[in-house]
Amino acid sequence: MVDREVQELEKAVEEIWEIATARFGLDPFPVRFEIVPATVMYEVGSYALPGRYSHWTFGKAYHRMKMMYDFGLSKIYEVVINSNPSYAFLLETNSPTQNKMVIAHVLGHIDFFKNNVYFSKTNRRMVDEAALHARRMGDYEFKYGRKVVEEFLDAVLSIEEHVDPNFFIRKRNQAAEHDGERKADRREGPYDDLLSKEERTENASSKETGDDQRKRKPNFELPEKDLVYFLMKNSPILEPWQRDVMAMLHEEMEYFIPQMQTKIMNEGWASIWHSRIMREMDLPTNEHLEFAELHAGVVSPHKGQLNPYYLGYKIFEDIEKRWNNPSSEEREKFGRAGGEGRDKMFEVRELDNDISFLRNYLTEDLCDELDLYVYQLVDEEDWTVSEKNWEKVRDQLTVNMTNFGFPYIEVVDGDYDGNSELYMVHRFEGVELDMKYARKTLEYVHKLWGRDVHLETRVDEESLVMHYDGHEHDEE
Amino acid sequence: MSVQRNDWSLQRKGQIDQDRHKDRVREAIKKNLGSIVSNESIILSDGKRVVKVPIRSLDEYKFRFDYRKKKHVGSGDGNTKVGDVIGREGQPGQGPGQGQGAGDQPGQEYYEAEVDIDEIAKLIFEDLHLPYLEEKAKHAVPSKTTKFTEIRRSGVLANLDKRRSLVENIKRQARETGEAHIGPFKKEDLRYKTWEEQTTYESNAVVIAMMDVSGSMGEFKKYIARSFYFWMVRFLKTKYDNVQIVFISHHTEAKEVTEEQFFTQGESGGTVVSSAYRLALEIIGSRFPSRDWNIYPFHFSDGDNYYSDNDEAVKLADDLISTCNLFGYGEIGEEGASSYRRSSGALLSIFKDRLRSQNRFVGVRIDDKEDVYPALKEFFGKRDEV
Numbered sequence: 001m002v003d004r005e006v007q008e009l010e011k012a013v014e015e016i017w018e019i020a021t022a023r024f025g026l027d028p029f030p031v032r033f034e035i036v037p038a039t040v041m042y043e044v045g046s047y048a049l050p051g052r053y054s055h056w057t058f059g060k061a062y063h064r065m066k067m068m069y070d071f072g073l074s075k076i077y078e079v080v081i082n083s084n085p086s087y088a089f090l091l092e093t094n095s096p097t098q099n100k101m102v103i104a105h106v107l108g109h110i111d112f113f114k115n116n117v118y119f120s121k122t123n124r125r126m127v128d129e130a131a132l133h134a135r136r137m138g139d140y141e142f143k144y145g146r147k148v149v150e151e152f153l154d155a156v157l158s159i160e161e162h163v164d165p166n167f168f169i170r171k172r173n174q175a176a177e178h179d180g181e182r183k184a185d186r187r188e189g190p191y192d193d194l195l196s197k198e199e200r201t202e203n204a205s206s207k208e209t210g211d212d213q214r215k216r217k218p219n220f221e222l223p224e225k226d227l228v229y230f231l232m233k234n235s236p237i238l239e240p241w242q243r244d245v246m247a248m249l250h251e252e253m254e255y256f257i258p259q260m261q262t263k264i265m266n267e268g269w270a271s272i273w274h275s276r277i278m279r280e281m282d283l284p285t286n287e288h289l290e291f292a293e294l295h296a297g298v299v300s301p302h303k304g305q306l307n308p309y310y311l312g313y314k315i316f317e318d319i320e321k322r323w324n325n326p327s328s329e330e331r332e333k334f335g336r337a338g339g340e341g342r343d344k345m346f347e348v349r350e351l352d353n354d355i356s357f358l359r360n361y362l363t364e365d366l367c368d369e370l371d372l373y374v375y376q377l378v379d380e381e382d383w384t385v386s387e388k389n390w391e392k393v394r395d396q397l398t399v400n401m402t403n404f405g406f407p408y409i410e411v412v413d414g415d416y417d418g419n420s421e422l423y424m425v426h427r428f429e430g431v432e433l434d435m436k437y438a439r440k441t442l443e444y445v446h447k448l449w450g451r452d453v454h455l456e457t458r459v460d461e462e463s464l465v466m467h468y469d470g471h472e473h474d475e476e
Numbered sequence: 477m478s479v480q481r482n483d484w485s486l487q488r489k490g491q492i493d494q495d496r497h498k499d500r501v502r503e504a505i506k507k508n509l510g511s512i513v514s515n516e517s518i519i520l521s522d523g524k525r526v527v528k529v530p531i532r533s534l535d536e537y538k539f540r541f542d543y544r545k546k547k548h549v550g551s552g553d554g555n556t557k558v559g560d561v562i563g564r565e566g567q568p569g570q571g572p573g574q575g576q577g578a579g580d581q582p583g584q585e586y587y588e589a590e591v592d593i594d595e596i597a598k599l600i601f602e603d604l605h606l607p608y609l610e611e612k613a614k615h616a617v618p619s620k621t622t623k624f625t626e627i628r629r630s631g632v633l634a635n636l637d638k639r640r641s642l643v644e645n646i647k648r649q650a651r652e653t654g655e656a657h658i659g660p661f662k663k664e665d666l667r668y669k670t671w672e673e674q675t676t677y678e679s680n681a682v683v684i685a686m687m688d689v690s691g692s693m694g695e696f697k698k699y700i701a702r703s704f705y706f707w708m709v710r711f712l713k714t715k716y717d718n719v720q721i722v723f724i725s726h727h728t729e730a731k732e733v734t735e736e737q738f739f740t741q742g743e744s745g746g747t748v749v750s751s752a753y754r755l756a757l758e759i760i761g762s763r764f765p766s767r768d769w770n771i772y773p774f775h776f777s778d779g780d781n782y783y784s785d786n787d788e789a790v791k792l793a794d795d796l797i798s799t800c801n802l803f804g805y806g807e808i809g810e811e812g813a814s815s816y817r818r819s820s821g822a823l824l825s826i827f828k829d830r831l832r833s834q835n836r837f838v839g840v841r842i843d844d845k846e847d848v849y850p851a852l853k854e855f856f857g858k859r860d861e862v
Contacts, residue, residue: 006481009479032478033479033480035480039487043490046490059498303550311551371553372549396549431541431547
């Protein structure tokens with residue numbers, strides 16, 4: 001890209017910012033746009049944050065994305081980072097029209113990051129934090145060996161999604177409890193503020209007295225949904241550096257969870273605003289055409305799948321319509337005055353997440369228009385449409401998103417059988433676990449806990465307890 | 477608000493972690509060599525250099541739902557009705573597509589890795605070793621090659637060594653003018669490369685691939701033989717400059733065939749092993765004198781030889797062994813049959829009992845695709861050479 005093009009892009013950014021904020025009332029963080037080559041684009045895309053720590057799984061994702069790009073199968077136009085100021089990466093091969101649309105889209109995302117309540121507790125300096133994590137992880141690799149760190153990461157990553165999305169509440173409570181005592185405490189590690197005072201002193205004393213502490217009946221707060229936190233805090237075998245690694249991954253996952261909770265809304269919101277902003281811009285005819293094509297490519301149904309861009313876009317549009325022109329029933333029953341479409345959209349973008357968004361605003365008409373359906377495997381062979389009733393479809397959608405699509409698993413006992421064994425329960429909600437994967441993951445949990453691990457779940461409508469003792473699997 | 481364009485040319489993070497992933501793939505391949513050695517996509521690769529093989533143990537395991545038992549939501553083109561079939565299980569690109577989160581994606585049983593056949597070969601051959609090579613090497617055919625080895629002051633202009641001539645020029649200028657620079661060239665500056673003739677010994681090897689194509693040799697048995705020959709030929713090619721293969725298929729009679737016929741032709745009839753050995757001896761006698769050739773006869777059969785032929789087979793096998801480096805015999809059982817079911821009257825046990833020169837004979841039993849790799853190791857493993 002030559003300097004003239006960069007200057008034009010700067011002009012476009014200013015114009016788009018002006019339209020987004022002054023005309024449409026968006027309220028994004030300031031943004032740094034960075035034009036990057038494909039290799040960097042796919043790197044940021046596969047790591048989800050620039051400068052993050054190293055692990056082969058990122059390399060695998062990178063390789064796959066890069067290959068898709070090289071073969072012309074898929075292309076990422078932008079990656080945007082939730083931080084203040086925000087970072088947005090633009091692919092250097094984007095055409096001017098693509099860039100304009102992408103910039104408008106990005107402003108929609110950043111407005112969402114800044115104003116949606118689920119993001120309010122995210123660390124807005126996560127890029128710096130992730131870089132610090134990467135540095136520490138690198139130090140551990142240097143000190144303990146790359147293989148050792150990698151294998152430990154394999155284990156932690158297997159349960160990384162099992163964290164408490166509302167963890168900030170505990171952090172706040174603990175901070176309040178121990179406020180004032182803090183200054184007197186010796187700081188042991190950067191994540192001690194995640195631990196309560198007793199735990200901190202416990203940690204310190206365990207170093208001195210060795211195993212003595214283990215003999216005491218442990219005092220866990222149970223049940224505990226946050227597996228990463230529970231193991232980090234209570235595992236009898238982990239070294240301090242390993243707990244630190246877990247704390248880092250925990251923090252990064254807490255940062256990503258709101259993005260997992262608002263995928264449909266976030267993409268819908270960004271798509272609504274890129275289309276409106278582009279309509280306000282003074283585009284030459286050929287760019288108009290190109291934009292129309294691009295937009296149609298992004299916001300269109302994918303047969304057999306759900307395109308979050310399209311679904312979110314349609315729902316936001318529908319909200320605006322219904323609050324602008326309420327039916328007589330809605331006027332009477334809910335006291336909607338009409339003409340409140342814009343306000344309502346902004347309220348939704350502030351207060352909802354995907355689950356409440358769908359539950360509250362996916363209507364029968366929309367379900368029909370989008371031709372949504374539930375499908376399942378019949379006779380082990382055919383994926384068959386099994387339900388078209390809109391309420392069932394809506395409920396299935398929200399069920400599938402519960403706990404970001406992961407099974408809900410809790411620790412219910414950290415001293416099972418009086419033997420410091422770990423007992424977890426899968427809160428069964430109708431869908432069985434992938435047993436092969438569950439066994440392998442149990443092996444990882446065992447690695448983190450160091451003693452026998454158990455997972456209670458249901459298979460074929462009967463309760464089943466899976467055991468792993470470090471050598472053998474057993475199920476009963 | 478700003479637009480930036482930085483120099484990212486030194487950014488290699490993705491590349492570095494991609495290499496870490498590659499390391500993992502390589503490790504996994506090493507662990508799974510047994511199944512990879514006989515993988516169809518390699519054996520039937522037809523000269524392709526990179527193939528896809530399924531690799532176990534590279535999945536990122538998590539607690540996740542069984543996607544086959546889960547209900548999914550999709551969107552159609554407007555006319556979807558209950559009961560419509562939208563995809564078949566096991567077909568790529570159909571059925572449940574990308575979901576919202578990682579836990580929603582369909583389970584791929586295996587991670588498919590792209591691997592370079594040469595790289596796999598390197599791993600497989602790491603432990604392999606060519607038996608009885610040395611004593612044949614001295615009979616190898618000499619051939620001449622040339623190699624530039626020396627620098628001289630005279631020679632052909634085409635062989636001018638420009639760099640050295642420049643250096644000489646600068647040195648002379650420095651001597652004459654007290655300043656090191658490039659000046660006009662004189663004849664004494666010029667340096668020429670010259671060559672020497674070297675004699676190398678080309679080593680030749682011939683593989684006599686023999687296979688039983690009697691009625692009892694089914695697809696599976698042929699495939700096993702094929703996988704084995706695939707790697708054996710590749711292995712020998714790393715050791716010898718010139719590897720020739722002669723294909724002999726036999727039932728009650730033996731004949732020399734093309735490679736394609738060898739692996740695809742189905743025939744029927746009984747089994748007379750000695751016919752193949754006799755033909756092999758004839759071919760060796762007329763075309764591959766053991767003075768010049770390293771000879772590797774290998775024979776695959778299901779061991780069900782015609783009873784009265786056994787004596788003759790043993791005698792001819794002994795003759796074969798006396799002319800060759802190593803005689804290999806692979807007995808292929810039914811797919812999945814376990815070893816205790818092998819029949820005692822089969823050729824393998826007869827060979828093991830009655831052959832005179834056991835140290836040049838390797839006999840293995842293969843019941844499963846996974847046995848091919850151990851068999852290779854057995855044939856080309858380290859042994860005490862006498």
